Structure formats: structure tokens, C-alpha cells
Amino acid sequence: MSTAPFKRVAVRQPSPEELEAIRRDSLTLEAATPEEILAWAVEKYFPKLTMATAFGPEGCLILSMIAKIEPRIYVFNLDTGYQFRETLELRDRIAEKYGLEVDLQRPELSVAQFEAANSGPIYERDPDRCCFQRRVVVLRRVLKDFDVWMSAIRRDQNSNRADTPIVGWDKKFGLLKISPLANWTKKDVWSRITSEGIPYNPLHDRGYLSVGCRPCTVAVMAGEDERAGRWSGTAKTECGLHVQDD
Numbered sequence: 001m002s003t004a005p006f007k008r009v010a011v012r013q014p015s016p017e018e019l020e021a022i023r024r025d026s027l028t029l030e031a032a033t034p035e036e037i038l039a040w041a042v043e044k045y046f047p048k049l050t051m052a053t054a055f056g057p058e059g060c061l062i063l064s065m066i067a068k069i070e071p072r073i074y075v076f077n078l079d080t081g082y083q084f085r086e087t088l089e090l091r092d093r094i095a096e097k098y099g100l101e102v103d104l105q106r107p108e109l110s111v112a113q114f115e116a117a118n119s120g121p122i123y124e125r126d127p128d129r130c131c132f133q134r135r136v137v138v139l140r141r142v143l144k145d146f147d148v149w150m151s152a153i154r155r156d157q158n159s160n161r162a163d164t165p166i167v168g169w170d171k172k173f174g175l176l177k178i179s180p181l182a183n184w185t186k187k188d189v190w191s192r193i194t195s196e197g198i199p200y201n202p203l204h205d206r207g208y209l210s211v212g213c214r215p216c217t218v219a220v221m222a223g224e225d226e227r228a229g230r231w232s233g234t235a236k237t238e239c240g241l242h243v244q245d246d
């Protein structure tokens, strides 16, 4: 049983030609709709294409598109063991509405084993290590079977995400990453959710603008930053999945 944090793993490096082709694809898709981007990705990469979702509004929106365009895409959630009950119930609501079963991918150790190995929970005293072991390690395990992964991040979510390309090379995990909603706004997302009746996490109606794990998420005040409720009171703003190591 290893609890060693932040272990670096050698990942595939693309050639300069591949990087140039990726850059061109991304530029071409700048004016495409998310559905067109998704259809392009399916045509080019399915079945070596997957999607991770934390069941945020953007993820639920992409799942609704996947259900129409290619429901056989493997979709999964990083189930840290610390998620809200409402989040896990949303998984069931999506399965019921769209017939899409989002797989729950769990760390090797249960929460009880993990906390026993660390003399208690570490989300307060070392959230980076907790996220690394409960999320990043699991994501790496899943992604090794795919060439491309999709995320639901948007450029306007925070400064870390402002330069997100539609298609880019993920240096951290060593594969292609597609973000069909990169140039959508929060308003675009919610207007589609409302008009199509797409299921979303009821915690959003209770002041939780961005929902992560229960111990690290709080409701925010009107006007606060979209991700202010995540790791509130600390400098941490990302769980490490969408941050590129240099």
C-alpha cells in the first residue's frame, strides 16, 4: 500500500508535427458548436475517446450531447469517496433520463483505509496530496487505455483555464484533451440546461456554484467567484486534473 504523493510518471510526448496538427485542429474548431466538436472527436477518435465528469452543469450538458451523438463513449466519474449524496444521485438521474451509465472509478483504498493509513483525513492539512491520491492517480489509471479525453472546462471559469484550447496536448497525462465547451460562457451553459431540462445538481440552487467533494466545498455569496467555494480559505483552486505540470 503506497501513500507516497506526487510521484512523477513518464508520459508520451508528441512530435512537433503532431503538435502542429493539433494546433491547426483546435483553431479550425474555434467557430464550431460543442455538438460539432463532439461529432468531430467521435469521427476521428472513437472508441479511444473518453470523458471524465464531476457532474457539474457543463459535464451534464456534454453528457446530454453524448447521449445523442455517440452513447457508447466511455464516461466516468472520479469517485473519491467524499462526494455529496446529491452528486451521486445525479448520476442515477442522468442514467434514467439518457440511458448513460457513468462509471464510478474509485481509488485503490477506501476512505476508511486511506484515513487509517494517514492517521485521519488529510483534506484539511494536505488537500493537494488528498486530491492527488483520490483523483489524479485514479485518472491516470483510467486514461492509460485511451488516446483522447474530454473535459467540460470553460475558459471563463478562472485564470488557470483562460487559455484552454478546444484541442490540446495534455502534458500531464500524455494524451490529447478536447474541451468542447472551452469558449462557452456560464450563461450559455445554463440557458441550454434550462431550455432542454437537463438534470443538474440541486446543490447549485442552494448557493454551491461549483461542487466538488463534501469536505472541501461550501456555498458562496451572490457575486462571488464561480469557484470561490472550492477549498475556501486556502490558496488552492484546482484539484490538479486540469493543471499542466511543467
Ligand code: SF4
Pocket (backbone or CB within 6 Å): 080, 082, 122, 123, 126, 127, 128, 130, 131, 132, 134, 135, 212, 213, 214, 215, 216, 239
Ligand atoms: S476535493 Fe478535498 S476531499 Fe476531495 S480529493 Fe481533494 S482534498 Fe480530498
